[in-house]
Amino acid sequence: MAGAYHRYHIETRPAPDIVPWPSRFRVKVKRAGLAKLLLKELVQYKADPEVVLSRPCVYGVFSGPIGGFAPREELCVGCLRCTTQYPEWVRVEPNPERQKLGDEYFTFEYVNAVTYEAQTGNVPVKGAGYRGRFGGQGWDGMWTDMSEIVRPTRDGIHGREFISTAVDIGAKPNFLTFDHNGQPNGDTPRTFSLPIPMLFDTPPTSLNSHTLYKTLSQAAEAVQTLAFLPVRAIIDLNLRGAHIVPLVRSADLDLLPILPFRPRMIAIDGWRPGVDSTLYDAIQTRFPDALLCLRTPFCSGDDLLQLVEAGVRVFHLTANYHGRSAEGTFVFDLIRAAHHTLVEAGIRETVTLLGSGGIIAAEHVPKAIIAGLDAVVLDTPLLVALQARLNGRFTNRRSTCQLPKNLTPDWGAQRLQNLMDSWRDQLLEILGAMGLREVRRLRGEMGRAMFQKDLEREAFAGIEGYGGKA
Numbered sequence: 092m093a094g095a096y097h098r099y100h101i102e103t104r105p106a107p108d109i110v111p112w113p114s115r116f117r118v119k120v121k122r123a124g125l126a127k128l129l130l131k132e133l134v135q136y137k138a139d140p141e142v143v144l145s146r147p148c149v150y151g152v153f154s155g156p157i158g159g160f161a162p163r164e165e166l167c168v169g170c171l172r173c174t175t176q177y178p179e180w181v182r183v184e185p186n187p188e189r190q191k192l193g194d195e196y197f198t199f200e201y202v203n204a205v206t207y208e209a210q211t212g213n214v215p216v217k218g219a220g221y222r223g224r225f226g227g228q229g230w231d232g233m234w235t236d237m238s239e240i241v242r243p244t245r246d247g248i249h250g251r252e253f254i255s256t257a258v259d260i261g262a263k264p265n266f267l268t269f270d271h272n273g274q275p276n277g278d279t280p281r282t283f284s285l286p287i288p289m290l291f292d293t294p295p296t297s298l299n300s301h302t303l304y305k306t307l308s309q310a311a312e313a314v315q316t317l318a319f320l321p322v323r324a325i326i327d328l329n330l331r332g333a334h335i336v337p338l339v340r341s342a343d344l345d346l347l348p349i350l351p352f353r354p355r356m357i358a359i360d361g362w363r364p365g366v367d368s369t370l371y372d373a374i375q376t377r378f379p380d381a382l383l384c385l386r387t388p389f390c391s392g393d394d395l396l397q398l399v400e401a402g403v404r405v406f407h408l409t410a411n412y413h414g415r416s417a418e419g420t421f422v423f424d425l426i427r428a429a430h431h432t433l434v435e436a437g438i439r440e441t442v443t444l445l446g447s448g449g450i451i452a453a454e455h456v457p458k459a460i461i462a463g464l465d466a467v468v469l470d471t472p473l474l475v476a477l478q479a480r481l482n483g484r485f486t487n488r489r490s491t492c493q494l495p496k497n498l499t500p501d502w503g504a505q506r507l508q509n510l511m512d513s514w515r516d517q518l519l520e521i522l523g524a525m526g527l528r529e530v531r532r533l534r535g536e537m538g539r540a541m542f543q544k545d546l547e548r549e550a551f552a553g554i555e556g557y558g559g560k561a
């Protein structure tokens with residue numbers, strides 16, 4: 092209906108795993124101890140098998156056909172109730188097979204979180220009884236400041252107060268100029284909005300799967316975001332729609348005339364002004380209404396400014412899947428440097444910065460935006476949500492991984508929808524805690540970042556045993 096207001100909503104539905112993965116925990120039971128307990132409880136509970144066989148786990152681990160003699164480990168949530176009550180005959184341990192999932196960067200803890208989010212669309216509950224570290228390397232070295240003294244919190248996740256997660260993609264001049272008739276006579280904004288600051292990257296070249304392309308396309312359409320897909324696949328599968336961004340290399344130029352639709356954005360995979368000068372112009376001439384996005388590795392400030400000078404307004408800056416540049420700099424610092432370069436040059440508002448690489452958890456999204464991105468482009472979390480096995484070291488687009496053989500676009504799209512809903516809820520939670528009404532205001536808000544190193548230095552410098560620099 093014209094003028095009707097539609098609140099943005101992602102449809103979630105349970106999407107259980109389609110390949111059995113190792114359970115999170117191993118439940119080891121001493122049969123003699125269990126038998127003794129059962130005998131005692133047979134008397135106590137008047138031989139009610141339902142009660143007797145379900146003890147001592149309320150999650151059903153001991154409720155199989157032969158009870159705890161064959162524990163159903165896949166149901167164990169690791170609450171440790173059983174082993175706390177009966178330490179002499181039950182032990183619960185992390186499953187070493189499960190710990191092999193993922194790779195050295197996308198560790199099994201991240202795999203667990205992404206899998207749960209993709210299965211349910213819910214936010215994993217962590218924190219109660221947490222005995223791990225509260226800091227670390229990379230993203231974990233930065234915390235977000237949610238001080239209520241600065242601003243009141245807002246309630247976004249439960250819907251009583253609307254917090255916008257919409258972002259603008261495109262080119263905006265710093266200011267408008269008008270002729271004597273009041274008509275704009277200079278550059279005008281060329282943007283469109285997405286309801287979430289999360290886009291889907293093109294899969295690694297090692298995974299040339301039509302099912303995967305269809306899955307990404309279907310999910311991107313459902314959550315109203317963008318999927319970068321190789322132009323060849325788009326043509327072969329006859330994919331079309333505003334959610335698809337063809338990824339074009341110079342070798343693909345001949346394919347553009349047979350694209351099945353007119354895209355609103357086209358990504359160019361690697362282009363340098365002066366080296367391959369015709370590519371950018373050729374695409375823009377063929378699709379004058381489309382925004383052009385340059386996909387390029389994070390580069391130096393001078394190179395970035397040179398590209399802006401050459402006309403690029405939308406960047407997709409890439410680090411490898413472990414969040415590192417070729418020189419080994421972490422993606423957080425790379426984003427900050429790119430953002431800072433544009434701010435210093437007074438052109439930050441004219442440019443859209445998208446970034447990918449190493450963003451593998453919900454909390455990395457707001458951190459990347461605080462560092463200076465407008466929106467993130469997701470890569471490996473999408474694959475893990477689809478139960479891909481990363482084979483231990485999955486660093487770049489040529490690395491190999493295995494997707495489930497029975498992957499279907501419907502199941503895969505639902506998993507990605509669930510993941511996006513869960514990550515959006517977590518983003519809303521952070522924005523609400525910071526008192527921000529929209530994610531656009533989070534970009535480059537370094538005042539909201541606290542660094543573990545700085546805080547430790549402030550607290551401990553000068554005290555014997557402090558290992559950092561004073």
Ligand code: SF4
Nearest residue numbers: 148167168170171173
């Ligand atoms: S740890 Fe908790 S969930 Fe797992 S078997 Fe024991 S009681 Fe059940």
